[in-house]
Amino acid sequence: MIQSAQVASKFTLFTHHAKTFPDLVTALRNSMLRAGVFKDEKTAEEQVIQVLNFDIHLVKDFRGRRYIERVTECIPIRNKNMYTFDHRKEKTLEGKLDKFMDNATNYFTKITDKENYRYVNIMEYINDTYVLTNKISDYNLSEMRKNMDENDQEEFDKFVEENWGTASKDAMQVVSVAAGIGPVNSETKKRGRKPKNSI
DSSP: OHHHHHSSOSOOOOOOOOSSHHHHHHHHHHHHHHTTSOSOHHHHHHHHHHHOSEEEEEEEOTTSOEEEEEEEEEEEOOOOOOOOOGGGTOOSHHHHHHHHHHHHHHHHHHHHOOOOEEEEEEEEEETTEEEEOSOOOHHHHHHHHTTSOHHHHHHHHHHHHHHHSSOOGGGSOOOOOOTTOOOOOOOOOOOSSOOOOOO
C-alpha cells in the first residue's frame, strides 16, 4: 500500500485501527520492517510519512454512534544540510577543530533525532460540533487547488480566507521577474471538472 501510494496514483485511501496518529505511523513503519521492505526504522518511517497526508479518525461512542473525531494532517520535517566548510578559512588547528566539532555535532544530532514529522489536528469534534482548530499547510492547500476547476478554487479560497484569515498562496498573484522584465503571465491548463455554466 505504501509503495503503490508513492507512484502513479493521485491518492490512496485505506483503513486502520490505530488510536492516535503517532500509533498509526509506528504501526505502518513496523509492518514495513517486518515485511522486510526496509531494514532501517528511520528510512521506513520517512516512506510512511511521505504517503500520509491526512488521517480521518472515526470513533464509536458507547451509544453505538460513529462519528469523525478528528482530521489530522501529517507534515514531514525536511532535514536541511547545516554543515559548513568554514574550517577551510581557519588559520589555526584549534579553529579548524572547533569547526569540525560543530559539523560533528550537527551530524550526530541528525542521526539521533527521531522527529521526522509533526502532526496537527485540522478539525475536531468538540461538544457535538465540528471545530476547525489549525490551518492546513500551504503545501497541501496548493495541492488541493491543483485538482479543482476555477469555480471550486474560488469557493475554496473563500473558505480558507473566512476560516484562517489568509489566502492560499496559489490564490495570490504569482509574479515572476526575469532579467528585469515585469510580471510574466502564463496560462496553465486546468484539470478536473469543467466550470459550471450559469443560466
